[in-house]
Amino acid sequence: MVTDAARWRRKVVRPVLDRYAAIDGVDAVMLGGSTARGDADRWSDVEIGVFWQRQPTTAERRAVPGAEIRLLNVAGPPPWDDQVDLDGLMLEVSHTLSESVDSALDELLVSGRPDGATMQLAQGVVDASEVIGARPELVARWKARVATYPRELAVAVVRHDGNIEKFWRLQMLIERENPLLISREFVRITGQFLTVLHAVNGRYSGHILAFKRLDTMERDLPLAPPSLAARVRAVFTEPAPIGAQILRDLVEETYDLVERHLPEVDVDRLRTTFRNDRKPLDSLD
Template sequence: MDHAQFRRTAVAPVLAAYAATPGVDAVMLGGSTARGDADRWSDVEVGVFWTRPPTLAERTAPAASVRPGTPADDDSPWYDYLELDGLAIDVEHALSSKVEETLDLVLGAGVPDPDGLTLLKGLVDGRDIDGPRPELVHAWQRRASTYPRRLAIAIVERDGAIDKFWRCQMLAERDNPVLLAREFLRVTNQLLTVLHAINKRYSGHVLAFKRLGAMEAELTHAPTDLAHRLRTVFTAPPPEATEVLRQLVEDTYDVIEAQLPEVETARLRARFRTTRRPIG
């Protein structure tokens, strides 16, 4: 089964209903269904852009089974959770003016705001755009298609500052796999956020990829054997996993030096290499 096409077909009436709602500028299909890499576990993501704050009734009218999220007020976004014959649909509502402000903040000022980066990721992935003013979304997409270099630098300087890596050795010696896994996840999240920025790919609160191999193929500038080494971090014995991750971070700093020489990698390396000596 083509899971993405199945979901596009299933959600089409919901998109059309939102597009016909007064006050809606445009509606967009997003996420893995829009990208084409949905699987049988995938929800459907929908973006609805309003010229004014919607009422709760307007937000929830297009589907019979709705679990409202945040209440409507004078700000955005707002979230609702719909169910259509068992298929989960995550709907994010935003004011068109708020999108413009976010584009100015992230693309214009180069501020790596996580909410803004998540929105930009959704815009880049979006398709099946409908509504009275689809040209709005097309204009946003054209603007988002150019990833500012200073935004990449800001993200790398923020997330490339990986500290307290010595905790991995400490937690391995304590035989605490739960907290060790948390540390591995913290470091890999920062590392992958950096690599996405270097490759001019938006990522926000959650790195949106389903398969490590597909992600690796999209990251032209990255350490070698990235997907295999990431799997090793979470499957190998703790001492080996820690060393693999340590070298991945060091190799990522090499990539930064090659692609973004404006970043002071010596400072990032020094912070990463700072250790705590055990006593006794």
């Protein structure tokens, strides 16, 4: 079901998509993110991808009339990102070279090298809708490429993000009554095990913001610990010692799923790292 927030955003930004697509040198323009998926809410920005045959000029990046446009990066390699304020609706516009997309997908899907930015690109292509421009078939080809999540990529992601170190720090920080650093560790560890779960389920994720809708995420992950969304919330809302135990259980249950569905991964090694404990010292006597 498409939300009302997604529906009106699509209508408002369509002239912006048309404006970019009309520029000479643009291969394709696509709508991405929650507006493309249809689950945007009243807080949602709109994500737009513009794919070029060449690097765009500053004037071309400012091609949206009546909008306040902030160029986040001018020099350097793609992508070149802009923030476009359209009467209070924020558009996150990413300009990149069409040829660089194929190179990035080769690294991800053929070489099996997980990278946060490329994983986000792959998910953006999965979500893409309202594709227009001189060569919309490019996005269709990219969609076909990312439709199958390679098992080798899942194994690589799990080996990397499943290596969750220094869980013992939480006990130290709880005893020190340091909620700032406790929260930081909760975010780090939660981000890692959720990334592993996405890989087990053949879902792209490259950033903590990929997990911003917990209930939707739970519905999209058939292989997951039970009551995933509620338990993730509880990690951060229960008293820290309880939250830490909930988080420990979630990680262990995630390792159980890896053992069953990705036996190529040495889960015993991951568990050893996760369970490594550092004992406090009162004295050397």
